[in-house]
Amino acid sequence: MPEVDIGEVLNEDDRADIFQPTEQMNIFDSNRQQLSHTEQKATWKSFAAPLTSRAGAVVEEPDLVEMVVAIIGVYSEHHGENGMTFAQIRETLLRHGVTISPTAINARLEHLHAEGFLESYLPKVYQGKYVIKPAGLVGALAAQRVVEHGGIDEMVLLLDRTRAALQMDHPDPRRVLNHLQTCRFTLTVFARDLQRCVATGTSAELITTGRQHDHSGYTQQVADLNALVTSRFAGVYELEDAGAALIEAEQFYRAQVRAAIGKVLAQGGASLNFDVLTPREYEDAAITSSLDALAAVGAHLVADAPEIVIDVSLMINALDHYRPRSKHRIRPPEPPAGAHDPDPIAAVEQAAREAKRRRRLGLEALLGGRSEADLTEAMKTSWPAALQILTDAMALDSDKDEPFVLTIDEHLLVDREAPVTYLHPARLIRTDVMPESLESKIDQLNTTDGGDRD
Template sequence: MNNGQLPLGGDAQALLAPAQRLTNWRAFIASLAANREAVVKDPDLVHLATHVVEVFAEYAAHSGLTRAQLRQHLGPSGRGWPPAVLDSRLSLMIDMNFLEPYLLKSHQDRYVMRPAGLAGALAAQRLASHGGVDELIALMDRTRELFRHDNPDPALVLRELRTCRHGLVVFALDLQRQVATATPAELVIAQRQHDHTDFTRQVTGLNRLVTRAFPGHPVMEDAATALIEAAQFYRDQQIAAVGKVLDQGGASLNLDVLTAAEYAHLARTAGTERLGHFGACLVADAAPLWIDGQDVVEAAAACIPAATPRARPAPPLPTPGDDNDPLDALDDALAHEDLRQRVLMEDLLGDLTHVQLGDVLEAKGWPAAARLLADLLAADADPLAPYQVDIAVPVRVDAGAKVTYLHDVQLRLGAPQSGNEEEGDE
């Protein structure tokens, strides 16, 4: 414990997770944004603003830097930014007045950086580590500066005191919600954003300044008292967060709730009693017995069961017809199919040399009509079969029929096709 705080480690500058950083930046810019897509989705792009600050501080001439010079110092040969990303971000910075033309004229290619952009880049870095607590610390410092004057303005002091109280309450309520809903690991991440603060001491000192500057002023005293209550509420939530981490993380023997740097900090600063307390809860296995490779081989050989070899089953007895060639069965099937088609064609023609089959197909309906049409086309394609099929181009449409769309089909009896026939002969 340090001045009323419960720090969990010394790694106060560790960056938050990318999702948490983006959430903090979105919340930070919400009061200025025109739409929900105002913040970049890649947190690494935010570092480009810091690199622009560095380049202007190190290389800017009397009249600023040109866009080509910015590309040179920030591109692959400089800070390593890809050209496409760099051009896109520079255009955005110019549109947003982060970079301004040296002369306020059209087609100016020399730029300077607006100081407000520097403040935004620094604020983005603080949000990436502490989630906004630094701004509340700055507000406390600014409020104390008011008392350096001989006669501080009561209205201004009262407004700053209330603003400080509002900030403390907002942070306390956020911690209270996370104590109720977050896991121990998430609480540790949240606590790292607060463990460098010392609001209890700062608020106490600020309360003394208010009492000394405005003795017997009930409104100012009430505001100072309310600020102390808000700081106590905030500290209670910090203690509750640490308590939940110790209770649940310790009970589950989860060593991942702290980082390696925090364990190293604890090893350097904690006494043997505290370190022994954590060691008493650890589960350790006994030292293994020493065995060499030959011992493993012998033990494995001794444990191999004596398996009875499986006898191969006798081959199945031959069945009648097994000596036949399989291709003979295929030839028989083809002959049977050819006979079935010839009988079908003869039944359709009867004693005629040609017949219209549109009504027959329509009467059968699908899928029988489809099977008959397939047989007709197969007979027409067979060069040894004396059948020809003509399909008319017009389409018969009858919404009430079994076959709604149908071409007129004619089956004709003709001579078998021959591969030696001249083109165009019937």
């Protein structure tokens, strides 16, 4: 199937909106787009690292942080003027759909009170009503915001603070310089993190990371800020250099954002990965894009096959003419035997006859025309010779059609200097030419062994 690059149907504005973050939802909306739980915990750990004194102090469950944000909404909607009790907070949270158990909510409220997030309305013991300190409110919202956009909002806030410092009637040069350097440091850190993701991350990771970077209008804000520095501090080279360095940092950051977009479009778009855009962006494309642009993508999409329409008359006609196949199978005729085709069974029989003839000739050579021969001396020459002699003699001794009998003595001969270091004496007897005395001796041996040989 031909590949379609999703980037081909996107104009420049669409490309810039690929990583656009979603808008802020209601404080009780649990469906807003955030990082995964694992990424949230990692983000909070790095976010709270400057404030903690030991490892493991950050919560492991993101729901506990979401509950604190929900407490802010509960408190702001409460109409009482003297604060809320723990029971009122707990019941209101449960009504708003918080899924944490009441026991866990109570434990969390006790912790928030001990840490100063919740403060008694009156400084009395067992007063029982609590209010939220504004500093705790800011911390909770910052913790929520950092997992929604990965802290990218801080760059915009830093620019606003720098602009506010420059627009004062008598701006402080040191304060402005500090703000400019902080903006540059922040841009550089975000740019290098994005550069690492482009070099090592997958398309899915880049999509998740890239959506946190709100790059719309950021370049213009930096340029306007630099122009403001030049107009307010003309001739102050230290501040002008800081403004120019901020522009360079923003250009480096912009290059990494474009590299991330390019990699996502190159890999995700060419492979028809529909995770490149969010459902909202697909909905916007369906509403605002032209038919030609949509057709360029939809022309090569794999869709479900259409339903098969069966005509009833054709089905009846097919059933009328259907005849089941016969279950009786006929064996095909045997191929005619060729004049030169080898017979495998005859070949095996011929090989057996040749082996039997070879063994008989070998044993007759050892007998040398006699009816009896001692095989011990011949077996002493080498191990292969001993093995061959015993094998041939045993094979012909077990064959009823052959007139050979093999007898092996129980005595063991040992000679560590000889080629065959140990063996039993063996004799070969030919029964068709032996005298009567030897025949009676063989019958006696067979009787002693327990019967006739088969």
